Amino acid sequence: MEAVGGQFFRRRSLSIVAVFLVFVIANALAGGYVGFDFVASIADIPAGIAWMASNFVPSVESFEKIGQILSSLGSTVLVSIAASCTAAALAFVFAVLGSRSVGIGGPVSVAVRAIASLFRNIPVVAWAFILLFSFKQSEFTGFFALFLTSFGYLTRCYLESIDEVSGGSVEALRATGAGYFPIVAQAVVPMSITSVISWVLYMIETNIRDATLIGILTGTGIGFVFDLYYKSFRYDIAGLVIVMIVIAVIVCEAVSNYVRRQII
Template identity: 35%
Template sequence: MERSDRSAYHATSRSPLLFAKTLAVLGVIGFSFAYLNVNILDIILSFPDFVTFFAANFIPASFTNIGTYLPLLVDTILFAVIGTYCSAFLAFFFGLLMSEQTNPFHWLRLVVRAFISFLRNIPILVWASLLVYIFGIGNMVGLFALVIATLGFLARSYADSIDEIGSTKLEALRASGASYLQILFHGLIPEFIPSWINWTLFSFEINIRASSILGMVGAGGIGIMIQTNIRLFKYHEAFSLIILLVLMVLITEFLVNQLRKYLM
């Protein structure tokens, strides 16, 4: 009886605190809408106009030039492949330098982490816009932007995964006098491989979408053709490219999930 009374007391005492937290969250959301001058009612009321415009201008999709667009779709996929796995290769070494398990030099870890943080916190579209001024419009821009952005993300993810591998798993190798490379190949890498697979495949899925967006700022691939058709008011052809892009993303996600299950 006393235990049930105590539980009821704690539940009652937590209720005002929970209410206050909920009210605070709702207040922040409401302030954000008001500050940005976003009216949900206007959005809801304008939705029928959007549907009417889309149906009149985008439907049906035009696949008359589909043959000329398929190479651009292949470019987009290859951007993601090269960008992901080049950055995954480099990110592993940066991850070793950022981890306490593999790098005993505190000052070096700080320097590398600051550099990776710099790469990671600049949006990929900013990298692409900057690289356009260096390389001009083309595939090189998309590839470099993907590698830079993905390197920052993967290096941080790899380093965190390496840190999660308990030092006790490597202590036996150290106590037996194993060299750094022996500890790396026989102790760390076998434990790290599952995390490497998960993070790398996850980045590949993200880069498939990012590759199409990069094209809209002149970085090549199918995105640049979508942007061009929209600017020229060729909405039917733009819609066909959007359909191809959605199908590509869905197929990629399915194949990546199957590959993940197979590898794991």
């Protein structure tokens, strides 16, 4: 018995070492192909940290722009919440229709999953570039880019949640002769509502971070303010923008975690 156990742990250790070696070799080959010098990059880290510490630290003068920063940050947060909530409502409807347990089935289920996969796998930055040609630089462009990515991601998450939690309840209601809408209202919604809210809160957190980058592309929100002062070499104000974004994300995450604890 001890010999078998020793062989198992030996094989496992060899497997871990082999995976590590493959990772190191792949990293070395990829770095060599693109000309990336890992040792030189590590050596440059202290200088990079020192430069950021001396340039991106907010100064007293930078706080004169706090009103503009807070206004733009509030706009970004509201757009992120609006995009997330709108996408969540439509994603839930599509997820119910495409679900294996309560969905319509057939081509509808295939189409819902295909649309969700398409929207989810196109990065939000790519959506922003695509939409810029149609809607130009505007708040709606940022909203639409966040909405499309959120819709695809949430639809996929809701499909899995509904299929996992509603199977037994759906079968029980069908056995009693309940119709489609009563089944959705009495089985799907109550059983999946906790997961739905949790995913919406997570999406809002993610979109607030993504909206900063989207704002740089669309010329709106806190991303535009950061880009403006960064390109103007006002790194102290750009640093203050970063600090406010971090604070907003932390506050949002704290609220999200509190709500999750209350509903779970």
